[in-house]
Amino acid sequence: MDQSLIILLLLGASLIALLLVVFARREAEAERSAARREAESIRQDIQVRLAEAKRREEQTLQREKELSADHRHAQQYARGLEERAAVVVRDERRVAADRARLEDERERALAAVARTTPEEARAELAESLIAKARADAEVELRRIERRTQAAADARAREILVEAMQRQAAATSAEHSTLWINLPSEEMKGRIIGREGRNIRAFEALTGVNLIVEEGVNAVQLSCFDPERRELAEVTLAALVVDGRIQPQRVEAAYARAVAGASQRHRAAGLDALSESGVSGVASEIVDVLGRLRLRTSYGQNVLAHLVETSQVAADIAAVLGADVEVARRGALLHDLGKAFTHEQSGTHAALGARFAAEHGEDGAVVNAIAAHHDEVAPESLEAVIVQVADAISAARPGARREDLDAYVTRMEHLERLVLNHHGVTRVLAMAAGREVRVIVEPDEIDDAGTHALARTIAEHISTDFTFPGEIKVTVIRELRADAVAG
Template sequence: MEPIIIVMLLGASLVALLLVMFARREAAAERESAHREAESLRSEARAAIADAARREQQVVEREKEIAADHRNAQAYARGLDERVEVIARDEKRLMRDRSALDAERNRLRAEHAQEMAQLTETDPEALREELRAQLLEQARDAAQTELRRLERKSESEATSRAREILVDAMQRQTGETTTHATTTWIPLPNEEMKGRIIGREGRNIRAFESLTGVNLILEENVEAVQLSSFDVQRREIAEVALRALIEDGRIQPQRIEAAYSRALVGSDQRHRQAGLDALDEAGVKGLPMPVVDTLGRLRLRTSFGQTILGHLVESAQLAATLAAQVGADVELARRAAFLHDIGKAFTPERKGPHAQIGAEFLAEHGEDAMVVNAVAAHHDEVPQLTLEGVIVQIADSLSAARPGARREDLDSYVQRMESLEKIVGSHAGVAKAIAMSAGREMRVVVEPDEVDDEGARVLARTIAEHISKDLTFPGEIKVTVIRELRADAVAG
């Protein structure tokens, strides 16, 4: 019996356990379901809160838009009010203008009626005369206005055409640019030649400088010798003499004198060749040989640093171009422009302006009267008789005024050196006065028969005082008086 009871009790316990486990499982399932339902409710709540916040933000933004629209509406309303005020003011002004126009119309009507009343009482012939006078006055005013307009147009076109012609003429020329030309470099074949040029104790270089009046400068490590002088003619003669000495190789005082004499004698031939070359370059033909020689002398003459012979060639080319542009006589303009400064070759040999001197010289050698007039008139000292004379004056100005043509500082330097030599040469007994080393040294050669040794010392002091008194200069000027007595005899 007891085992049965025990089994029954065990079965009941097992059933109860199973029931308890089933109840727990159901409770867990219910809790899980409740948890999921709670989570779902929370998610829905969060979504609802977010949606409410979004809707609230939209409401705020909409309120801002409404406020902005309200402000815009107020501004637009104010603008409308201002426009209404402007329209009202314009309307008042138009009313005033209309009133003024009505008054003016009434006045004009009254005047017209008065004039018509007067016309009915006026003689028709008088009316025609008055009308004719009015028409003539109007026509005269119109003609004067048109004439002034045509004059301005013609002047403008003439100025423009003249500018084009001048620019075209200048652009066809290729002129050189003036530089400071106070030195000349001569290459040496070797270093030994420097010693020959200097000579024993410097006697050769002293003899060369005293004879030519040109500074001879030798520098170390430079196989060339430099000739320095403000006077281009002296420098050219010295260059010819020194080149001959270098070619010969035998340099001593006697040979220096001989080379210098040959260089002096050959200057006429060099002048002639330069004149012939300039004739070919300028395109001028048929000049007498004395005129060619005189022109050649201008190869070493300068004006404000510009070589006069080169200036004449350039002027001739410019004048030919201008004459061709304006329909003038090309060859006459070319010839007159090429000869216009020939008078400078005589200054100061002849008295008077160089234009007058040149015209007289050309007339003496049978030059055409129109050429002579153009030469004489290129500085307005006499009136121009031909269009070619005006062209010569223009070509002269163009050649001198183009950029780089002239340098005033070089010309001033040359004038200062010439003044210095002139002051020194005015003293009694002076045979030759030479400014050297850019005017820092004066070498004075005196006549030995007129100035003795003691007189040479006195003369040096006198010249120095004269220079200090009459000439303004920077620094110091050294005055060296040279007295040399030579006795020559010929054995026959």
């Protein structure tokens, strides 16, 4: 009995010991978990502090750069003061020398006066002093003019450089091609259509080449005319979103794109006003501004040029103490007349000034528009600022390319040449001028006449138009009849 009790006691002690061991292990594991959590918290805190330290270090480096720039400016200012002090010293020496010379001349004049009457002496002395003073004044005036001109030139360079640096941005040059991304490779087949009927309908309607390439999940629109290219872009984007592409839907999408052009013009005009910080512009002017988004000058987008010119003009006017709003407004509207040059006779400066005046723009703004190419005299400092800002925006590297304007001019000349033929209603120069598609009036040209017209146009192009390679002439005669059942 005693042995059983002892055994039970031993077993109980062993169990208690085992429980104590398990409990101790759990305690140790809990402590290790707590230690790990604390270590992780400490690590995160260290990372936060390191990030804060890095941020402060970057701020310190930025501050050091600013202090270094301030130091350089201070050194330049100190050098300027030293140069001015040297000039003052030289002027003082020159004045002292002149004073001594005048005293000597005065003594000699007094000696000569002793041999003349008082009236003669006074007259002679006065004449001599006046002549001397006039000569000295002319020399000093010229010296002041040179110093003032040099200081003005240096300050003008500083103002222009500062304005250009503030408005440093990507160039606004236009291209004759545009890429449209597609949601899938399968969409290319829909765009092409059965036996290419969709792509043919699209190109015939828009006058834009649609290029489909293998291995690229996008298609390319190519046309020299930015308005045609934009209409084709809107049309194709609508077709891709719809997904159901066929010739009838191409026509419907194109009609919607044409109908929505005025809304897109107005939106572009409002965006330009917002970017340039101009307000209170008549709605007719806003619409004309928006139309300029599809105009280029030597490859530079006209509306982007106007916004950039407005920002540069505002910066220059602020530095010079001129009227910032007049300079900003005149610069934004200075090429307004380019929207009318193909419709009305006259220079774009004169047309733009007249349009702005008719729609309530201030006289100072109208003069800035009319004078930006020196066709009329600028009547204010703000008008001169507009001229300078226009030159800065147009002349900065990469802003313009003459080859694109020459290409566009050639294509327009080719289209006008063909459009003069009897029965022709529309001409589309495509494939960089290697193909001309001619739409004729079916009531005036019959099927047999299309062949003769194609030959006539080809001969006319060969005679009156210089071009490398060959130009394919395609005459299209299409007769449609519509009726409504109701």
